Amino acid sequence: MLRIAVLGCGRIGRMHAANVAAHPRATLASVYDVHRPSADEVAARHGVKVAETAEAVFASSDVDAVLVATATPTHADYIEQAVQAGKPVLCEKPIDLSLARVEACADAIRGKNPVIQLGFNRRFDPGHRAARDAVRAGEIGDLHQVVITSRDPGMPPRAYYEAAGGLFRDMTIHDFDLARFLLEEEPEDVFAIGGRLIDAPLMNELNDFDTAMFVLRTASGKQCHINNSRTSAYGYDQRVELLGTTGMVISGNRKPHEITHFSASHTERAVPYLEFFAERYSEAFNAEIGAFVEAVEKGVAPEVGFEDGRKALILAEAALKSAAEGRIVKVSEVE
Amino acid sequence: MLRIAVLGCGRIGRMHAANVAAHPRATLASVYDVHRPSADEVAARHGVKVAETAEAVFASSDVDAVLVATATPTHADYIEQAVQAGKPVLCEKPIDLSLARVEACADAIRGKNPVIQLGFNRRFDPGHRAARDAVRAGEIGDLHQVVITSRDPGMPPRAYYEAAGGLFRDMTIHDFDLARFLLEEEPEDVFAIGGRLIDAPLMNELNDFDTAMFVLRTASGKQCHINNSRTSAYGYDQRVELLGTTGMVISGNRKPHEITHFSASHTERAVPYLEFFAERYSEAFNAEIGAFVEAVEKGVAPEVGFEDGRKALILAEAALKSAAEGRIVKVSEVE
Amino acid sequence: MLRIAVLGCGRIGRMHAANVAAHPRATLASVYDVHRPSADEVAARHGVKVAETAEAVFASSDVDAVLVATATPTHADYIEQAVQAGKPVLCEKPIDLSLARVEACADAIRGKNPVIQLGFNRRFDPGHRAARDAVRAGEIGDLHQVVITSRDPGMPPRAYYEAAGGLFRDMTIHDFDLARFLLEEEPEDVFAIGGRLIDAPLMNELNDFDTAMFVLRTASGKQCHINNSRTSAYGYDQRVELLGTTGMVISGNRKPHEITHFSASHTERAVPYLEFFAERYSEAFNAEIGAFVEAVEKGVAPEVGFEDGRKALILAEAALKSAAEGRIVKVSEVE
């Protein structure tokens, strides 16, 4: 049994703690949060102890691995500490909002060969993964176009915005990673437009976007479109479409159940999609833990690691530059 | 070009006339209706002449074949006249509401080897036919169960009821024929219940049903369920489901277009189904004319003929007996 | 926390044990199985102790409630013992294969006002329940017809058949309960046909059926069709359709993910449905535990109790009589 400590007991940390506790080959070793009552609550729920400090977790001989779900500015530090302590780490995205800090972190851990997994959960979604596998299995021939639709059900609170680093680094970063996962080839060119259609005053104030469209192109010419919106009245909208020479595969949205209603005004009316990430990607978050446990058990590099976190951030930087300059930005310009 | 005269210029006759006129290898020869203005209107629409009597149509050397879409009590007479005149006939269902009259008609035309096609249009629906073809092609293995859902969008006017001969002989007769078409084997046992759930006073007065369920069984044990209702708020509901040892095939409903709507209260909401038979089965009505033209051209027996009309009526008789007696009725009991 | 012991550590008992262990307001108290290694395995998995006998479980002061997932012939005994011991019990269906034994059990526990929940899990399926709720909310007007499709993915092993009591008492019993749940009115008339289409030699030997169709009718005339098959190549097929005066609601099947594939030979091809009950009804099994915990906490009668188990068995008896005699059987004939 792999003893995993969880740092960060907010919404996503609590979810990870429950998933670790329920995993057949892992146990929840301890939890930590800067806000002690949050840690206490999660600890009580699972009957584990609360660590006094993050440092104590990294030092503990009762902890085999660490899951980092704390605030973004701590991620790079904790990754470095985990590597220093020789403990495998599963860290929520992003590594950092600053590419410079990410590069410094990369330097700090270079050559230490740690087991670092990044929390790009969507790669573990059964649907999105099956879509990628279908391409690998040749079920659509040569891949030509990818379309990623990714829309949040609503605007997050203002406090969230202030910490999140903007639409491209916070939300689209998942889609950039998903694009790399599905294309199985690095994008070379990035084009982006950002809009302020939902709450223009707030977006202007924060110099951020609430609505965006992207086009990526790989060296071999594969094309990828991403669209983002901070509003999707009908639930969390997470779709992937892959067009190839002999076919297409689509990974669609999930509903809580398969009810359809028919009346004089409509047919086949279904219920709204699962509300947000914890529900929509619940299987993915579970599978992510499983993949981490397996990587640690086998002593192999996780399927999605530090470099993937760095590359997704670089795509976000290129997209920001593109949106500002109204032109294609080459990834090599910002790398 | 096959010169086809149309007897009966009501709703369904007008539709047939237009389909005949549009067929590349047929022309509309003339039309007739007991209500002269109806015939005049259709004749003007297509630039053809109005026949003074039905007898004149059968006698005319300008008419190669006759399509009978008049009131039910005239069907058997016109079939006999068509056969007498040596003209192929496409006759709307049913042959007659009385099995005795149908048998008499059978006797009258026996040995004359006429080309008689019965208007069981659903056999020509591209979806239902593709379902049957899938079974024939072995795509679901051995057929075990058939489920036919057949619901009219609303109650017909009282006058219709008085002429129609009751739910089983008027509406279910299509489903009985469809069951025979899909099972490709004769039902031996019939079970039926009839309900009065929509307009009980009227149904009691007419000794009729507005809602019904049926179970048929063939000699080899294949099972078939039919459900009927005179109300289907969401449009004409016409579905067929075939279960076999290696799979299932479903022929579903048609919508006028493929719009879906999404909001905070629903997803994937489509528009109501096509309203009624003329729209839902427009391709089938066309294909039916095509099959008739081809049968006449080739001088072969139509795919669906007099005997099919007789057998469907026998199933309706068996179902009426079953509903009255609360037991399985063998088809041989009423034949 | 409600301390629940689980009797029976077979496939379904193991699932229930895990669900109890994961429930936030319940704990797994202990487990028992006549086959000790099965109990040991489940106990080890959850870190609980193994009871030596079922009697020890009922006697234990560490056990607040008992979940019975043992072989059918023990159900009625354990229900009686639970009631005797004053312990709430959640018992898998059926109460017994013999209606006489069920009635004797009813006599034995009469007046003791116990908390007894029957394991009719489908009532807790989010889709089926939402369909029922839609009817209650008036979303389809007056209910007229119910169609229940219920097909197992494949034939069970011979040993299963020998213990299960036949298709109607083993498999259809779930559908009979679901029909009562959805109709919200007692069926008065039952009609059934049973077929031997999948494995006729075995079915003949066991005097059982592998394929069946049913029609039920309530006092007010509502109609219900059920179809059953022991083979459904495309996965566990569990659908419910409710037709009313102003609309229809359908609760459909679940897929493991929402992938669709498109090629030169097809479009919109999805993956097979969830394989069997543990996967298809996983949410229902969880919700069932939750409903039991809540009933015990509140000291109220469970939503689905002993009488529901008895009534479903009576419908099975009526259906057997109907299949044998080829006629509608009134429920009052077998009650």
Add this chain to the structure above:
Amino acid sequence: MLRIAVLGCGRIGRMHAANVAAHPRATLASVYDVHRPSADEVAARHGVKVAETAEAVFASSDVDAVLVATATPTHADYIEQAVQAGKPVLCEKPIDLSLARVEACADAIRGKNPVIQLGFNRRFDPGHRAARDAVRAGEIGDLHQVVITSRDPGMPPRAYYEAAGGLFRDMTIHDFDLARFLLEEEPEDVFAIGGRLIDAPLMNELNDFDTAMFVLRTASGKQCHINNSRTSAYGYDQRVELLGTTGMVISGNRKPHEITHFSASHTERAVPYLEFFAERYSEAFNAEIGAFVEAVEKGVAPEVGFEDGRKALILAEAALKSAAEGRIVKVSEVE
């Protein structure tokens, strides 16, 4: 009855001729084609006469209006001749491949107030139009994003390429018009990438693209993505998606019938989509004729006219410039 002559008896001209002939308020007056046998064939099919020259058609007092379905280089000339002759004209898209020629044509007909309808048939598709109407009716709140998927089933023959003027002016021009129709606001910014993924040698030789992605932006910030491919193994792929503040509406693809197939390897497998434009947009082509007839009858400007043809071509020019320069091109740069 409006007497309409059809110029051009190729694939699309033949279809238009049949639609004109079948329209209840129009008749086919005559047909013309530079390739006389083509004209003869269509004339014989509909029993009309063949015009010796296009000039004769414009001069004829038996012709009320002209439908131009000839080769693209003749369109602008025929529009000018029709206007000169005072005859309403329905002209296939594009007006011309050269923007200069289009502007010259605009100059030539200015002030003559002719009835000119452009053949942007997709505006008349029942699904796409219902989507636009839903937006107008406020059913999705404020429109934010439009996604147009437009993929041809396969590569056209080489001869077609040589005449067609390239992907953007030939194929995307429909999508540019559809974008303007759906956005109900002029795009100001255009971004495009073109790829050579299907037949790179041919595309290199012709300096054309077979695969492309576009992003448009209107003055108010609305965003529109278009994707194009010359290969779509699963049939003609024509989808429109509109996202607004309170919902989304999608206009999807049409299948020839509603068969779905289920087996051990799949569920819900449908048949390929309608193969190409004549089938997929058959209702749209019909409605287009109807709209033209109505505009002529009422003496009003057609819903889609010369200026729409000019604007769509300008978007194509902007897109070509964008693809060449890797940057957003303002529509005002090429206008």
